[in-house]
Amino acid sequence: MSTRIRLIRFGLITILLLTTFSGHIMAATGSVILYTPCTKISVPPGESIDYNIDVINNGTDLFTADVSASGMPRGWNYMIKSNGWNVGQISVLAGEKKSLLLHVEVPFQVNKGNYRFNVIAGEYSIPLVVNVSEQGTFKTEFSSRQSNMEGHSGSTFTYDAELKNQTAEKQLYALSSQTQRGWNVAFKVSGRDVTSVESEPMSTTNLTIDINPPSQIEAGRYTIPVVATTSTSTTTLDLEVVITGSYNIEMTTPLGLLSGSITAGQEKKIEFVVRNTGTSFISDVRLNGSAPTGWTVTFEPKKIDKVMPGSETQVIATVKSDKKAIPGDYMTNFDARTPEASARVSYRFTVKTPMLWGWIGIFIIFIAIGSVYYLFRKYGRR
Secondary structure (H helix, E strand, O other): OOHHHHHHHHHHHHHHHHHHHHHHHHHHHOOEEEEOOOOEEEEOOOOEEEEEEEEEEOOOOOEEEEEEEEOOOOOOEEEEEEOOEEOOEEEEOOOOEEEEEEEEEOOOOOOOEEEEEEEEEOOEEEEEEEEEOOOOOOOEEEEEOOOEEEEOOOOOEEEEEEEEEOOOOOEEEEEEEOOOOOOEEEEEEOOEEEOEEEEOOOEEEEEEEEEEOOOOOOOEEEEEEEEEEOOOOEEEEEEEEEEOOOOOEEEEOOOOOOEEEEEOOOEEEEEEEEEEOOOOOEEEEEEEEEOOOOOEEEEEOOEEEEEOOOOEEEEEEEEEOOOOOOOEEEEEEEEEEOOOOEEEEEEEEEEEOOHHHHHHHHHHHHHHHHHHHHHHHHHOOO
16 A cells, blocks of 8 residues: 555545544533523622522533633623632533532622623633622711701700621721810710621611710800721711790899798798899799708799799798797708709708797796795795
């Protein structure tokens, strides 16, 4: 056989073998399917997604290929597992299937919209779409449904606030306020006073914030910044307090004298002055007295209808002591009260015995002296 004929036979055999091998590749290539039932999923920022993906080999040969995710958005994390292991390659026998678990973590800081990527096994792929349903953040939100309140200077302003940790890590927030001197701000969680709170990722902590203004503050609008601070961030909530005025009253005598004398069983009238030292008018001022047992206290008038800021009203207190009161000092308290403010003054009474008893005592003394003198004259010389 000539060399030329041998070369022709070798070429024909080579072509036949290549054709047959190519046919097997095409058969294997066209017979592998990647399948998952949910190819488009809508989730909020920070959510995790698990895809169960089947690799189905309908061919007649073993299928072995590298597996990966292509086109994954920047900042997104993913893992591909099979039988609990992270895998980068898979083999599937002819006529069988293997399952892959694709775990995708959507970041918190992400824009709203559709994000596309592919899961690839060799030359096969399956397209997947994730719809991020809202604009994502990577921060803390400090908010209150009602951030503005109005009242007088003696009021306690209570705000309900929410501290939302929209980060991927547990946070410890230090709570503080940026107020002027005299303001008192207290933070509470479940009724307990706190200065810091710990918050899990993507969780909300409910806070109660109590604000007490200075007692002598002027009427006006005030902004109270409250702050939640971590080692890396600071979040501020501005609360507004509207002071309608201050309510303060004072009760005293015209000369400031708070002591006097009284005879047991007798009455004494004391003039008092009720002053409005606040910045808002006061109304319905009720007057009361607290005296020792057996004493009585009455006022004229019994109630003051209205006192304007900076003005005063005079009232008369009538005190009657107990007729059996022994000489000494007694304290009596006088009160002026409104729903917004009150004042108290203590008055010291020195009780004296009535003049009649004094004359009776003198008369008894004279009788005693006279009796002694009589006895001395009658029996002294014997």
